[in-house]
Amino acid sequence: MLIIWLQGIWLPLHGYDYADTPLWAGIYMLPLTIGFLLAGPLSGALSDKFGARLFAACGFLVMAVSFAGLLVLPSDFSYWVFAALIFLNGLGGGLFAAPNTAIIMSSVPADARGAASGMRATFQNAGMVLSMGVFFSLMVAGLAGTLPDTLTTGLTAQGVPASAAHTVAALPPVGVLFAAFLGYNPIQHLLGPDILGHLSPSAAAHLTGREFFPHLISQPFHDGLVVVFSLAIAMSLAAAGASLVRGRRTEAGAVAPAGSPTSGPAPEPSANAPTPAVATATAARPGPGAEAVARKVDRESVEEASGEPVAGQGAAAPGGFLRGRVYDSAGQPLRRASLTLVDHAGRQRARATTDEHGAYELTTTAETSSYTLVVSATGHHPRAVQLGAEAGPVVPDVRLAGLGNVHGTVRHQHTGRPVPDARITLLSASGEVVASATTTADGTYTLQNLVPGSYTVVTSGYAPVMAEVTLGEGTSCEMDLDVGHDDAD
Structure with a gap:
């Protein structure tokens, strides 16, 4: 939408030839990319310290604010206002991307992260393609209500025969948009040399100039943008709400019974894997509930x-x-x-x-x-x-025999703050996954229904931290963990 806005309206109004608009539209969109590149790494680092959920939700809120600003922006805008808004949009996207990926990767077992990453990329790409279809359809629907009458009135006012004006106005709005998108003068290609040749030189020059088409399409295009950006705001707010509450259904105590059939085997440790930071649990094979x-x-x-x-x-x-x-x-x-x-x-x-x-x-x-x-x-x-x-x-x-439990709090090793959404996995001596949980907002977790034996508690989503614990019959063991990235990282 923003590219078509630049190429079809703003750039021609500011003296750019239609053939040059694809290049300059890309240049003028750079603030969006810069915002994303700046916010992505920063959000990833901060979410490791303070939790991913809040940053993911804030990312969508920032994007909603940017869409609201674009919604009230006039068609012939000041570029620096436009640049600030798309920079803000890029910041929002960057704030969301890194913590969202971290949440997904830390919510699945280590041996399923390749599949999870592939599914994340698949759904992301599918969503991008689907969104193009949805938003273009909304834009065309918005244009279809006003563009035909606007084209007919504007063309006949410049001496174009009524039959030719009606023929041009009856064309699908998407054709008019994509003519500008591809760097062509829409009016020149829609009317053709036969009709333009029967007009006065001044009228033909005005119709094919850089101001007639942008002024003609500005209001219908803005009507379409209202529909598109309104939906974008609603979807961003809904996504922010979903990001804020997701993961809370997985209570720390609601773990699978020890050794239940749903528990999968843990991956074999790699010889090249980095040595984990040790805070540090091995176990006899647990039985099911x-x-x-x-x-x-x-x-x-x-x-x-x-x-x-x-x-x-x-x-x-x-x-x-x-x-x-x-x-x-x-x-x-x-x-x-x-x-x-x-x-x-x-x-x-x-x-x-x-x-x-x-x-x-x-x-x-x-x-x-x-x-x-x-x-x-x-x-x-x-x-x-x-x-x-x-x-x-x-x-x-x-x-x-009584069943025990392991509980504790996960904190950041540098700040001491509780870490929410950290994935805690309990492994037996043979490396099998016995139970798992996700820390709550206050950084606490509980792994329940554990038979006596030795276990290894492993955190993920950060530099791996392991802790060793041994349980007796019906005993409860507290195991606090400190996580974070090493300075070498």
Whole structure:
């Protein structure tokens, strides 16, 4: 839009030949590029210290202000006002670009960042192409309402035959715009030598001069700009709001249960990777939470999910009852523990909940002679017990290990300020991703549902920081981290 504004109206009015307008339009648009180049690196550095969300939102707010200024700018404007507004627009784009990329890259696991970067670039390019179509369509729609009458009135006033004026006015507005955009004199090419040759030399010179077409199209073009810039302002404000609130749905405590099937393996460390700054956690393989165990009910997956040898062989008489108790690691009864009885085909046969004494009773059928009993309780690591039909209905007591958590605050190592939107990942000793979270506005995070073992806490989105922590049964460990870029960076 701005290029067409310069080439079709402003540059001809200021003495530039139509053939020269493409070059000079690019030169006069340089403040936009300069603003982007200045704000991009500065915003990236500041967002590392103070958080990316605010800078991304401010970028769109600045762009909205620049669009509002362009909206009220007259068609024949003072260039320095125009330069200041497009410089401001470039500043807004630069403020948004770097923190937005940082937020995206820190929101995905390390082994998925290549795909995330590719998708970001794909959507960015697709959005640019789509925006061109949308805004040109809006511009043409705005011009279509007023340009035909304006062209007809202006051409007939200079002696152009009414039939020829109506023919020119009926042409699509986009043709008139692109004639100027390509560096051609629109009126000269629309009328052609046949019509111009029948006019007086003074009228022909006036029609093909540098002022007739710009003055003729100024008001219709401005009407189109009002539509375009109004939508741009609305979209910028909406994007600013989205940038300000995004990421808040990922609560620090709402992490996947330790070792759940959704957790992916961590990438192998590269031999050429830079040595991370150490503040610094390695771990036994964690098991899944109760919900994950209930989904993986076949024998092999349940045994693997338990993370340790199955506790004793119980017994179940076909067509009878299963009775037993559930305790925690300290020997205290666990009330409201959930028990699910699954047959060898993975079908659920019975469910029960323990009473205040940790006792339960399940009814079995004679359809199968072997079962898997899945036991889970809030804050405890689930267990699976294989049951046969050789003995009586009493099942050995089931003990559940307590689950722990890691929590803390992430601060910038130079300023001491809390760092929001930092990605925290917990790795096991084998390098598998156990849990992840994003720091809240006050820089805090919590990784929950962790079985006893040794872990490594890793931050991303900044120079990598690692921290080692070891959890016991049901323990809570506080791990504060300092992040930032090294001076060598």
